[in-house]
Amino acid sequence: MTTRDLVSDYLQSLIAQGQERLPIDEEARQILRSWMLAARGKSPSAPRPLPLAAPSPAAQPNSPAAQQIPSPEPSQQSPAPAISIMSAAELEAATKVSPVTEQDEEVFYRLPSGDNQTRWDYFERALPHWDPIKSLTSLRSKAIWGVGNREADIMFVGDAPNYQDELAGQPFMGEAGKKLNEMLKAMGLTRDDIYLTHLLKFRPSMPRQTTNNRPPNAREIQISAALLDAEIDLVRPRVIVALGVIAARGVLKMGALPLAEYQSSARKRDHIDVAITQHPSFLLRSASRAERRLVWEEMLRVMELAKMPISEKQRGYFAPKS
Numbered sequence: 494m495t496t497r498d499l500v501s502d503y504l505q506s507l508i509a510q511g512q513e514r515l516p517i518d519e520e521a522r523q524i525l526r527s528w529m530l531a532a533r534g535k536s537p538s539a540p541r542p543l544p545l546a547a548p549s550p551a552a553q554p555n556s557p558a559a560q561q562i563p564s565p566e567p568s569q570q571s572p573a574p575a576i577s578i579m580s581a582a583e584l585e586a587a588t589k590v591s592p593v594t595e596q597d598e599e600v601f602y603r604l605p606s607g608d609n610q611t612r613w614d615y616f617e618r619a620l621p622h623w624d625p626i627k628s629l630t631s632l633r634s635k636a637i638w639g640v641g642n643r644e645a646d647i648m649f650v651g652d653a654p655n656y657q658d659e660l661a662g663q664p665f666m667g668e669a670g671k672k673l674n675e676m677l678k679a680m681g682l683t684r685d686d687i688y689l690t691h692l693l694k695f696r697p698s699m700p701r702q703t704t705n706n707r708p709p710n711a712r713e714i715q716i717s718a719a720l721l722d723a724e725i726d727l728v729r730p731r732v733i734v735a736l737g738v739i740a741a742r743g744v745l746k747m748g749a750l751p752l753a754e755y756q757s758s759a760r761k762r763d764h765i766d767v768a769i770t771q772h773p774s775f776l777l778r779s780a781s782r783a784e785r786r787l788v789w790e791e792m793l794r795v796m797e798l799a800k801m802p803i804s805e806k807q808r809g810y811f812a813p814k815s
Contacts, residue, residue: 566793602722612727625719635662635695648734658696690721722745
């Protein structure tokens with residue numbers, strides 16, 4: 494981890510804790526400014542001085558904060574560096590990721606250090622203001638967060654919120670959600686036992702949109718995959734279940750492949766087992782017993798990977814009747 498990464502993590506953790514101003518000297522300000530310019534693709538040479546705020550109370554000679562700053566020995570006295578105040582907005586500007594372009598291969602969403610609750614709070618509070626998301630004008634504004642057990646062994650990932658999800662403020666509502674509930678019940682689980690989320694945290698928008706939905710485009714998938722990475726890091730499941738080809742694309746980052754190609758061999762990401770299966774909406778359209786059996790066999794594999802007990806009745810679902 495670089496010095497910039499360490500400083501960025503520290504500053505982001507301060508922001509997540511609600512700190513809005515930080516005393517720094519001019520040298521530190523210029524270093525942060527150079528990082529900000531580098532993130533924006535601009536040369537940090539000959540930097541334009543940033544306007545300094547009024548001197549901080551921490552800089553006043555008789556203030557308690559100033560008394561905590563060690564003074565040099567009398568024989569080494571030199572002019573003290575100017576102490577100014579950097580706001581939370583400037584801190585974020587100095588450490589944030591710049592908006593991506595179509596040519597960028599990958600973008601990262603960095604979580605602060607600290608306990609998991611602090612990191613979850615930051616994830617939900619900062620996500621709507623993250624530059625790459627703000628740079629997209631093709632998503633609606635209401636965030637649809639994941640639900641369920643944040644320490645679950647199994648994490649289910651869908652593609653994008655739809656009209657029913659946006660209306661309810663939760664993922665997998667409507668008919669596809671009911672089908673998912675049936676799958677979970679057959680596994681001996683409920684939504685409270687798993688963590689359920691979407692690759693995209695916002696519903697893709699369309700002109701004159703009402704109840705109609707559309708699949709996410711390549712750029713939306715690319716940027717949202719970074720958010721999913723952070724979410725996986727927060728949950729740390731044993732198994733990730735990608736529901737459908739778009740979810741599989743965001744989880745595995747192997748390119749735009751057919752579902753069968755993703756399913757062609759056992760998959761992992763960051764040492765976490767990944768299962769790929771059809772989206773529940775597919776099961777609503779398909780009356781094929783063979784297709785439903787394939788989905789159920791994948792769910793049995795998920796149960797095995799998660800070290801769940803499997804009954805003979807569960808193994809016998811879709812078995813040929815004698």
